Amino acid sequence: MGKVNQYKRLAEALDNVSTGFPSFFGIERLGLKKLFSEEDAKTFADMIPRECQTPAQFAAKNGCDEKWASEKLYDMSKRALIYRRRTTEGEECYEYCQFPFAFGLIEFQGAGNPDKSYLPFMGAYAGLSKYSDGLGATMPMYRSVPFRKEMVVDNKVLPYDDIEEVLARHDRFAVSVCVCRDMHDNKECNHPKETCIITDDMADFYVENEMGRAITRDEAREILVSGEEDGRVIQITNSKNAENICSCCSCGCAMLKIAGRFSRPAGKQWGNYHVACVDEEACVGCGKCAGACGFNVLSVEDGKVKVPEDLFGCMGCGRCVFECKTGALKLKQKPEEELYEPPEDLIAAHNAWHEMKVERVGK
Missing domain, CATH: 1.10.10.10 (Winged helix-like DNA-binding domain superfamily/Winged helix DNA-binding domain)
Incomplete structure (x- = not known):
């Protein structure tokens, strides 16, 4: 043998x-x-x-x-x-x-x-x-969530998508380098590298292994707030527990690049929200929203923002909403039949991904 x-x-x-x-x-x-x-x-x-x-x-x-x-x-x-x-x-x-x-x-x-x-x-x-x-x-590795519930029509944000509730759910936090930015070293990306937030047991693992440093909940929040200002997107591990909270950018993040390449069928699971024009009269056609979108979802036609009917590529991150200073745009929760409820924790997500993989390839 x-x-x-x-x-x-x-x-x-x-x-x-x-x-x-x-x-x-x-x-x-x-x-x-x-x-x-x-x-x-x-x-x-x-x-x-x-x-x-x-x-x-x-x-x-x-x-x-x-x-x-x-x-x-x-x-x-x-x-x-x-x-x-x-x-x-x-x-x-x-x-x-x-x-x-x-x-x-x-x-x-x-x-x-x-x-x-x-x-x-x-x-x-x-x-x-x-x-x-x-x-x-299959089910995406991460999903996008809004920076603030005020970005969403009627403040309708699911508990496991509300970043404030996600942060409150955890006791221990660590921050590490964004491996995507660190490895790809995109010279055009000017975003900070130390933005990858890890929580609780995973945070202990990172700190004890000297893969990251311990931070407070307030420091974690500050990292996310700074991302809203400089064009980053909040993506969380695709579980309710949200063991990992990324502050990503489309110029450096591998997952966001994959989102652009593979927006169907898994694209519907990248988030529970999509952009909507809630006040067309308020739009001044400045184009800042279109410029902020990393997936070329929005455009300006005849002096007004144009939101495509199929919302192809929209991850519901809210970058465009942040840039819209007139209130013309907001995020909107998807119809109930399209809402996505993630697995409880990352281990459960691993099993869900495995089951999807077996169904797809047979082993």
Whole structure:
């Protein structure tokens, strides 16, 4: 019997998490070899898929020593190859889980690993493989929410889309670099890099791994407010719990670029709101709203703003509403039959993405 290829097992395990990690002529394994030792690869592949697990559960599944499992899983989590969070059993009691290629391995490594030798391989993989096709065919990784409920007609904002309620729901916050801006280094992007907000258990993981720094709720709010001023968009992890709150820009954010490429069918899930002209008489045809939209949704015709009937590409971010100083534009909640209710937390979202992926490709 030949030697088991642990990197092939690792790639297959990653393909079994979230939106998947489809093979592409082995390029993906070249990048993984830069991050994972062979033992790391085997350990990741041996974990229970899409579930948090204690060292005792891992040891029972794989017939290994629990002390070894505890030390190994902790070590891998400190190198941000897997995710770690505390259990209710005590301060130093942890459970671990596999995280996908994104949001996960790429962001964790981008924030905490100074060795970027894996990036050329992963960049080639992301650009050439069918990975992006999967992102466009399933529930989006993030969704846009308004900066303020006052931007929305009748202040109708769902509780899990109200950024103030989202912030109030969490106790602990951290901020890290925006990995998209940091890795792409777009010379035309002048937005600050330290804008990626992480909450609660994920915040602990980032701070303890020195991938980010602890901040207060007020500091998190200030980051988002500054984004409204300089043209960034609030995107939150596609879960009610909103473990990650991004302050993104269309010039640097990979997810916003994907939104522009894949606005159907998943586009209807990028947000629960869309732009609407609520007072055509107030419009002075200045064009600031059209200039602010990163997806070319709006235009000005005959001295008035034109909102297309199909709203193709509109993410409901509210950038245009912020720029409209006459009150002609507001966001409007979508019809009830089109509203989107996200999974409870990120682990539940991983399972939802996986189910969609299995339905789409059959495995």
